[in-house]
Amino acid sequence: MATFNQTDADKRKQISVRGIAQVENVATIKNTFNRHLHYTLVKDRNVSTQRDYYFALAHTVRDQLVGRWIRTQQHYYEKDPKRVYYLSLEYYMGRTLTNTMVNLGIQSECDEAMYQLGLDIEELEDIEEDAGLGNGGLGRLAACFLDSMASLGLAAYGYGIRYEYGIFNQRIKDGQQVEEPDDWLRFGNAWEKARPEYMIPINFYGKVERTDTGRSKWVNTQVVFAMPYDTPIPGYGNNCVNTMRLWSAKAPQSFHLKFFNDGDYIQAVCDRNIAENISRVLYPNDNFFEGKELRLKQQYFMVAATLQDIIRRFKSSKFGCRDPVRTSFDTFPDKVAIQLNDTHPSLAIPELMRILVDIEGLTWEKAWEITQKSCAYTNHTLLPEALERWPVSMLENLLPRHLQIIYEINSKFMEQVALRYPGDFDRMGRMSLVEETPEKRINMAHLAIVGSHVINGVARIHSELLKITVFKDFYEMFPGKFQNKTNGITPRRWMVLCNPSLADAVCEKIDDEFITDLKHLRKLEPLADDMALLRNIQKVKQENKMKLATYIEKTYHVTVDPTSMFDVQVKRIHEYKRQLLNCLHIITLYNRLKKNPNMPFVPRTIMIGGKAAPGYFIAKKIIHLINAVGRVINNDPIIGKKLKVVFLENYRVSLAEKVIPATDLSEQISLAGTEASGTGNMKFMLNGALTIGTLDGANVEMKEEVGDENIFIFGMTVDDVTELHKKGYKSMDYYEKNPELKQAIDQIKGGYFSPWDQYCFKDVADALLYHDRFCLLADYEAYIKCQEKVSELYKDPVAWSRKCLLNIAASGKFSSDRTIEQYAREIWGVEPTRTKLPAPHEVPIIPKEEDKKKN
Numbered sequence: 001m002a003t004f005n006q007t008d009a010d011k012r013k014q015i016s017v018r019g020i021a022q023v024e025n026v027a028t029i030k031n032t033f034n035r036h037l038h039y040t041l042v043k044d045r046n047v048s049t050q051r052d053y054y055f056a057l058a059h060t061v062r063d064q065l066v067g068r069w070i071r072t073q074q075h076y077y078e079k080d081p082k083r084v085y086y087l088s089l090e091y092y093m094g095r096t097l098t099n100t101m102v103n104l105g106i107q108s109e110c111d112e113a114m115y116q117l118g119l120d121i122e123e124l125e126d127i128e129e130d131a132g133l134g135n136g137g138l139g140r141l142a143a144c145f146l147d148s149m150a151s152l153g154l155a156a157y158g159y160g161i162r163y164e165y166g167i168f169n170q171r172i173k174d175g176q177q178v179e180e181p182d183d184w185l186r187f188g189n190a191w192e193k194a195r196p197e198y199m200i201p202i203n204f205y206g207k208v209e210r211t212d213t214g215r216s217k218w219v220n221t222q223v224v225f226a227m228p229y230d231t232p233i234p235g236y237g238n239n240c241v242n243t244m245r246l247w248s249a250k251a252p253q254s255f256h257l258k259f260f261n262d263g264d265y266i267q268a269v270c271d272r273n274i275a276e277n278i279s280r281v282l283y284p285n286d287n288f289f290e291g292k293e294l295r296l297k298q299q300y301f302m303v304a305a306t307l308q309d310i311i312r313r314f315k316s317s318k319f320g321c322r323d324p325v326r327t328s329f330d331t332f333p334d335k336v337a338i339q340l341n342d343t344h345p346s347l348a349i350p351e352l353m354r355i356l357v358d359i360e361g362l363t364w365e366k367a368w369e370i371t372q373k374s375c376a377y378t379n380h381t382l383l384p385e386a387l388e389r390w391p392v393s394m395l396e397n398l399l400p401r402h403l404q405i406i407y408e409i410n411s412k413f414m415e416q417v418a419l420r421y422p423g424d425f426d427r428m429g430r431m432s433l434v435e436e437t438p439e440k441r442i443n444m445a446h447l448a449i450v451g452s453h454v455i456n457g458v459a460r461i462h463s464e465l466l467k468i469t470v471f472k473d474f475y476e477m478f479p480g481k482f483q484n485k486t487n488g489i490t491p492r493r494w495m496v497l498c499n500p501s502l503a504d505a506v507c508e509k510i511d512d513e514f515i516t517d518l519k520h521l522r523k524l525e526p527l528a529d530d531m532a533l534l535r536n537i538q539k540v541k542q543e544n545k546m547k548l549a550t551y552i553e554k555t556y557h558v559t560v561d562p563t564s565m566f567d568v569q570v571k572r573i574h575e576y577k578r579q580l581l582n583c584l585h586i587i588t589l590y591n592r593l594k595k596n597p598n599m600p601f602v603p604r605t606i607m608i609g610g611k612a613a614p615g616y617f618i619a620k621k622i623i624h625l626i627n628a629v630g631r632v633i634n635n636d637p638i639i640g641k642k643l644k645v646v647f648l649e650n651y652r653v654s655l656a657e658k659v660i661p662a663t664d665l666s667e668q669i670s671l672a673g674t675e676a677s678g679t680g681n682m683k684f685m686l687n688g689a690l691t692i693g694t695l696d697g698a699n700v701e702m703k704e705e706v707g708d709e710n711i712f713i714f715g716m717t718v719d720d721v722t723e724l725h726k727k728g729y730k731s732m733d734y735y736e737k738n739p740e741l742k743q744a745i746d747q748i749k750g751g752y753f754s755p756w757d758q759y760c761f762k763d764v765a766d767a768l769l770y771h772d773r774f775c776l777l778a779d780y781e782a783y784i785k786c787q788e789k790v791s792e793l794y795k796d797p798v799a800w801s802r803k804c805l806l807n808i809a810a811s812g813k814f815s816s817d818r819t820i821e822q823y824a825r826e827i828w829g830v831e832p833t834r835t836k837l838p839a840p841h842e843v844p845i846i847p848k849e850e851d852k853k854k855n
């Protein structure tokens with residue numbers, strides 16, 4: 001975006017701060033760039049578009065990765081450390097160009113080279129499509145983890161699906177969400193390398209036969225191939241480059257052989273699409289289970305391809321070939337850690353059992369020990385509607401052998417339960433992997449728990465709740481299996497990349513160690529009264545706000561006042577996240593101003609952004625309501641500049657990078673006990689926003705780190721919520737007792753914000769009045785009062801920015817580096833080395849015959 005361009009003077013300044021760009025490097029970059037423009041893009045500068053320049057730069061930067069990538073993989077082959085496999089159906093990567101330049105430390109050289117070529121690097125960076133292969137927090141977490149694993153020098157691999165269409169693009173038409181397909185590969189992807197030579201066959205359907213030796217054989221299957229696409233994952237400043245391997249579905253040559261032979265050649269070729277549909281599109285549900293067969297196919301496709309790859313690499317490891325011990329699977333759990341990102345890849349458990357028992361011929365007991373020791377499962381939610389329960393009928397049809405194995409796992413597990421709790425049939429029923437009513441289903445969380453050696457939640461409160469609610473029985477039986485791993489975010493993308501001026505301001509005071517060890521930010525704490533620093537932090541925030549204001553003006557044609565408080569709630573639209581509570585606050589402010597236009601008022605620009613799942617009716621209505629409320633408020637001359645409401649269309653990683661550094665107030669207002677962790681909350685804290693939030697997810701730990709006086713906590717605790725439900729919650733009581741709340745709901749219900757249709761938002765209001773599942777009305781008053789305190793503090797810029805600084809200083813715990821170190825030591829049994837590999841130009845590459853299978 002042109003509006004995000006810095007002036008040339010700014011750019012020069014930034015370069016000088018980061019150190020003088022090396023003249024030779026800049027010259028080399030310019031040369032390589034011109035070579036790619038000519039040979040790769042086949043263009044000259046007369047006909048080149050901005051996109052051509054983006055691709056030329058992307059290829060130039062990519063070239064810097066290749067040597068490091070190959071050498072890192074050679075290094076792993078030589079050293080043969082324990083491999084960590086992160087299995088996830090989602091990777092919400094966002095853009096790659098800037099991140100690569102940051103992690104390789106070549107940003108200032110590239111800036112300078114583009115400048116000398118008369119190009120604006122930020123404009124080029126903004127052309128890159130987001131890799132939107134995720135829905136929200138869960139997918140973004142996987143992406144942050146890849147960055148941290150590479151930065152810590154772990155021999156780690158991210159495995160997933162290369163969706164041809166990622167999360168849909170959201171357009172707002174007449175205030176309502178419209179979904180457009182995300183054709184992100186339309187112009188090609190400079191960062192991936194297809195590896196057709198490593199294609200893997202995947203079986204579906206068929207039936208199970210018994211051989212003479214009593215072994216099971218899965219036969220008469222339909223085959224689809226999995227084609228790997230590799231993306232390099234550079235660590236920060238350590239010359240390590242790991243691999244993210246995403247699978248794409250490819251029909252086999254023989255697909256619909258019958259049709260070929262019957263002469264319907266055209267139909268047979270057209271039908272290849274059916275097989276290839278497996279990796280066509282990401283399911284757009286966040287925290288919601290939709291039991292569709294295509295989704296089950298995706299899950300098995302990913303898991304089966306990945307496990308074949310893991311086992312191939314295990315068998316062909318340098319050590320494994322030579323040492324007879326390694327030709328057996330006994331050492332598998334010492335060499336392989338498999339982390340399941342939610343239950344989405346939990347078919348890895350029966351699939352690994354199938355491979356070990358049916359194909360490798362191990363005994364059930366041996367195979368089960370290996371499987372349990374290798375696998376670990378991360379739970380991401382307590383919401384019952386998100387828990388995966390696949391119908392037995394569907395599994396029986398698609399994966400008949402896996403269903404048998406799951407039944408076998410269950411029957412042995414039930415024996416164990418019976419032995420431990422004799423006669424407790426209720427407990428057996430509760431703990432069974434098989435649910436009987438209303439329809440036979442497999443509870444995938446139960447499967448993941450019994451098949452793993454560790455189960456973890458993603459924030460302390462969440463991990464504690466797991467033990468006393470959904471997984472209570474499992475915790476009682478296996479207390480040692482349950483752990484906590486509080487989520488984190490990568491400080492590279494979420495500070496150095498998205499907020500370089502803040503990173504510079506911090507560097508000036510405490511050096512740059514915090515980038516790889518975020519705890520060092522604590523060194524800012526004693527500087528909380530350093531007026532020069534506070535002014536600098538304020539200035540950075542102000543500049544970020546002005547930049548965002550310009551973007552909003554240009555993109556949404558809404559004028560916002562960059563001196564007003566930027567109050568932001570960006571995340572998937574969900575009832576439990578309570579965007580409606582925010583909306584009730586907005587309406588309340590509006591009503592107060594209308595009633596008393598001259599009242600003292602702290603001006604606010606309230607921004608809400610996020611996608612609703614296309615089939616989530618109420619969530620879409622909430623988007624419509626926010627836009628409708630915004631229309632009324634933004635066009636009311638009595639309100640003027642005091643209050644503006646902006647819906648941030650198409651919220652995604654690259655938009656988060658623009659919005660978060662410009663935020664004053666971060667809204668983290670889910671009902672206590674519903675948000676497992678949240679990671680958006682951490683991004684805002686790291687970028688010097690203050691938080692208004694409930695005691696939910698990681699907010700609890702943020703409060704602990706920063707101190708009660710530096711965060712705005714309001715509303716019910718988990719215990720309060722339990723208590724409220726016990727005595728019988730009636731939201732109507734709150735409505736009747738609070739006149740401002742009543743007025744706001746009456747306006748929503750009666751069509752005040754929808755003059756075109758009196759009943760447009762009746763459903764939304766009725767949901768609040770009659771089935772307020774997430775207790776918005778019970779928390780309303782506390783929220784409004786807390787917001788008043790926020791406004792009060794905002795009137796004192798020094799006091800406000802002092803708290804901002806203290807938040808930055810206290811955000812170190814929330815680095816994904818810390819999270820990954822804990823996974824490494826406490827779950828995977830590997831030590832994060834933080835070793836720095838030599839750069840390719842520092843040591844010559846010595847090719848070795850035996851290194852051919854290094855990947």
Ligand SMILES: *Cc1c(COP(=O)(O)O)cnc(C)c1O
Pocket residue numbers: 135136137140570571572651652653656677678679680681683
């Ligand atoms: C971090 C992030 C999220 C998660 O936000 P929460 O507030 O934790 O739900 C969702 N979407 C994007 C694009 C993100 O960057």
